[in-house]
Amino acid sequence: MSKLLSIVIPAHNEEENIPVIYRAILDVGKNLLGYMFEIIIVNDGSTDDTGKVVEKLADEDPRIKYIEFSRNFSKEIALSAGIHHAHGDAVIMLDADMQHPPELIPLFVKKWKNGADVVIGMRNKRNHEGVLKRFGAALFYALMNGISNVPMDPHATDYRLIDRKVADVFEQFTERNRFTRGLVDWLGFKRSYVSFDASARHAGTASYGTKKLMNLAYSVVFTHTLFPLMIAGYMGAFITITSALLGAFVIVEDVVMGDPLGIEVSGTAMLAIMILFLVGIILVCLGFIASYIKTIQDEVIGRPLYVIARTKNISDDDSARVS
Ligand code: UDP
Ligand code: MG
Numbered sequence: 001m002s003k004l005l006s007i008v009i010p011a012h013n014e015e016e017n018i019p020v021i022y023r024a025i026l027d028v029g030k031n032l033l034g035y036m037f038e039i040i041i042v043n044d045g046s047t048d049d050t051g052k053v054v055e056k057l058a059d060e061d062p063r064i065k066y067i068e069f070s071r072n073f074s075k076e077i078a079l080s081a082g083i084h085h086a087h088g089d090a091v092i093m094l095d096a097d098m099q100h101p102p103e104l105i106p107l108f109v110k111k112w113k114n115g116a117d118v119v120i121g122m123r124n125k126r127n128h129e130g131v132l133k134r135f136g137a138a139l140f141y142a143l144m145n146g147i148s149n150v151p152m153d154p155h156a157t158d159y160r161l162i163d164r165k166v167a168d169v170f171e172q173f174t175e176r177n178r179f180t181r182g183l184v185d186w187l188g189f190k191r192s193y194v195s196f197d198a199s200a201r202h203a204g205t206a207s208y209g210t211k212k213l214m215n216l217a218y219s220v221v222f223t224h225t226l227f228p229l230m231i232a233g234y235m236g237a238f239i240t241i242t243s244a245l246l247g248a249f250v251i252v253e254d255v256v257m258g259d260p261l262g263i264e265v266s267g268t269a270m271l272a273i274m275i276l277f278l279v280g281i282i283l284v285c286l287g288f289i290a291s292y293i294k295t296i297q298d299e300v301i302g303r304p305l306y307v308i309a310r311t312k313n314i315s316d317d318d319s320a321r322v323s
Contacts, residue, residue: 005037005109006088010078014096015049016203021094022057022064024102031106040065040082041096045072051310058312066312073306075208076216079158079180081306083167085314092161093180097201100159107194108161116192117166118184121159123198132210140217147227152185159196160184176298176305177219222291232285239281243274 007025011018018041029037041054041064051068058064067081079093090112094100100121111119129137141154158181162170166189173183208216222228250265 002034002036003090004088005032005035005105006082006086006091007037007039007105008079008082008086008091008093009039009041009096010044010075010082010093011041011046011050011054011096012044012072012075012078012207013046013048013050013204015046015053017096017098017201018050018053018057020202021096021098021102024098025105028102028105032109035109036063038063038065038086038088040067040085042078042082043068044075044078045069055312062313064312065314066310067308067314068310069306069308074212074216075158076178076180077306080170080173080178081308083162083170086167088167089164090161091164091167094159095201097204097206099198099201100157101196101199104159104194104196111192111194112161112163114192115190116161117163117189118187118191119161120191120193121157122153122155122193122195123157124155124195125197133213136210136213136217140220144220147221152182155195156181156185157198159194163189165189174299177222177295179216179220182220219295222295228288228291232281232288235281236285239278243278246270246274 009021022039025037025039029035041058043051043054043066051066054064054066058066065085067085069078069081082093083091090109092105092108094102104121108119108121137154141152144152160181162184166184166187169187170183250267250270253259253261253263254265254267
């Protein structure tokens with residue numbers, strides 16, 4: 001029996017790109033003899049005609065499975081929904097804007113056939129991106145690799161192939177604050193790499209603006225490591241030791257020895273500064289703790305991960321499975 005490949009595409013305002021990537025995938029499909037494929041397009045709250053464009057294609061081609069979210073949930077959630085609905089022996093995820101060249105799919109498949117469970121697309125350069133985005137990315141990866149146990153490669157992208165068994169485990173993840181790439185890295189399994197040159201997006205504008213990226217980076221830091229809470233601990237220890245030493249010095253120099261150095265420290269001034277400093281530290285700690293509580297709260301509430309408004313070419317027991 002021939003194997004099934006599921007191609008998962010998250011799409012947010014990609015009306016112009018969908019037909020292009022669809023045709024590109026059809027072309028690629030011709031070179032993938034012996035494989036059947038399905039294309040799962042997740043419309044993540046587009047405000048343009050992405051939905052109409054996909055549904056029209058889905059009417060003509062039953063291999064296109066369409067999932068429409070009731071609003072914008074984020075690319076990470078859209079990828080999860082796609083993986084949940086995929087039936088393939090392998091699941092390939094790629095962006096709708098042609099920044100992840102579909103012509104590389106056969107290479108991903110080849111590496112998978114040769115035994116890799118996870119095949120990761122590695123981007124060679126980020127030249128088409130603005131200075132700010134590149135700087136932000138560099139900072140984020142330096143920070144994450146400094147503080148987290150699971151290393152993250154700055155060149156690794158979301159362009160990935162995962163084997164059915166990885167997709168099955170992935171479905172068991174319940175967290176709401178998710179960073180698909182980080183979760184797949186956390187899973188381990190046998191991995192292999194495909195490198196490619198990222199071009200500029202084919203049409204439309206990137207929906208991942210600075211604010212969204214910063215939010216994502218922030219949530220990745222707080223859901224993947226305990227480091228910020230540890231900084232608070234380190235700072236607390238440092239402050240306690242410093243103030244204890246300072247206090248001891250003042251007592252010995254001023255009270256015991258009668259101020260031989262002539263510093264004439266006003267005790268009140270010293271106290272005021274110390275108290276201010278400590279209050280600042282306590283506030284910082286509270287901020288960190290609040291971030292964790294937010295994460296815990298999100299998980300505990302147990303809301304569904306996403307809400308599907310419409311589907312096409314998706315069988316009923318499927319939608320029941322995730323909602
Ligand atoms: N995307 C999505 N939901 C969003 C934002 C983006 O599904 O809220 C999709 C988008 O349609 C594209 C992919 O995620 O297929 C990558 O988005 P984009 O090109 O905006 O980001 P970048 O290339 O900067 O990573
Ligand atoms: Mg893009």
